[in-house]
Amino acid sequence: xxxxxxxxxxxxxxxxxxxxxxxxxxxxxxxxxxxxxxxxxxxxxxxxxxxxxxxxxxxxxxxxxxxxxxxxxxxxxxxxxxxxxxxxxxxxxxxxxxxxxxxxxxxxxxxxxxxxxxxxxxxxxxxxxxxxxxxxxxxxxxxxxxxxxxxxxxxxxxxxxxxxxxxxxxxxxxxxxxxxxxxxxxxxxxxxxxxxxxxxxxxxxxxxxxxxxxxxxxxxxxxxxxxxxxxxxxxxxxxxxxxxxxxxxxxx
Numbered sequence: 001x002x003x004x005x006x007x008x009x010x011x012x013x014x015x016x017x018x019x020x021x022x023x024x025x026x027x028x029x030x031x032x033x034x035x036x037x038x039x040x041x042x043x044x045x046x047x048x049x050x051x052x053x054x055x056x057x058x059x060x061x062x063x064x065x066x067x068x069x070x071x072x073x074x075x076x077x078x079x080x081x082x083x084x085x086x087x088x089x090x091x092x093x094x095x096x097x098x099x100x101x102x103x104x105x106x107x108x109x110x111x112x113x114x115x116x117x118x119x120x121x122x123x124x125x126x127x128x129x130x131x132x133x134x135x136x137x138x139x140x141x142x143x144x145x146x147x148x149x150x151x152x153x154x155x156x157x158x159x160x161x162x163x164x165x166x167x168x169x170x171x172x173x174x175x176x177x178x179x180x181x182x183x184x185x186x187x188x189x190x191x192x193x194x195x196x197x198x199x200x201x202x203x204x205x206x207x208x209x210x211x212x213x214x215x216x217x218x219x220x221x222x223x224x225x226x227x228x229x230x231x232x233x234x235x236x237x238x239x240x241x242x243x244x245x246x247x248x249x250x251x252x
């Protein structure tokens with residue numbers, strides 16, 4: 001495998017691992033901890049901070065996707081080379097599963113720990129607020145749509161250089177503040193897949209929604225940005241990668 005691709009895939013693996021371990025870990029270990037639980041707000045910030053921190057740690061290597069919907073949305077916008085799409089998605093899912101496995105190992109070290117849903121996403125009876133399938137689908141599609149608009153806008157030419165990780169991390173925080181009661185918040189098929197595999201049963205059966213809705217929202221956002229931004233204003237990684245032999249820096 002080409003050295004540049006190896007670096008990219010390692011970065012995407014680590015970034016997605018950290019997102020699942022940190023974000024889902026905050027929900028499993030800390031959200032309802034007796035008397036000092038961080039609650040929904042703490043979990044929302046934990047997810048935002050995982051993306052913010054890894055955007056600066058790994059973004060200059062791989063572009064900092066850490067999410068199959070982001071990869072597909074950027075590809076739809078002409079911001080991700082064809083050759084990166086499938087390898088990125090594969091390592092994102094593997095990284096997410098590894099992050100969930102380590103979290104399960106740590107959480108199970110508490111004698112009276114009950115896995116319950118293990119921070120999995122769901123609708124209907126598996127939704128924290130018992131929201132319907134239609135409501136969950138609409139929320140995931142719309143929130144992923146805006147997440148991709150923010151990612152693409154913040155990393156386009158003319159945006160504040162070097163600061164893209166901040167609005168992206170805050171956007172993911174806001175997304176969680178809105179939708180934790182609805183679906184436990186996905187907007188990331190890899191993040192949904194990993195804990196569902198450990199929770200099993202109905203959670204696995206509902207995974208289709210947490211792949212389909214985010215991907216549709218991401219594709220729509222990517223297509224819209226081709227209208228919103230002139231080609232010269234877009235940081236087209238499919239071209240940049242070939243010319244520079246590396247991924248763009250955040251905001252570059």
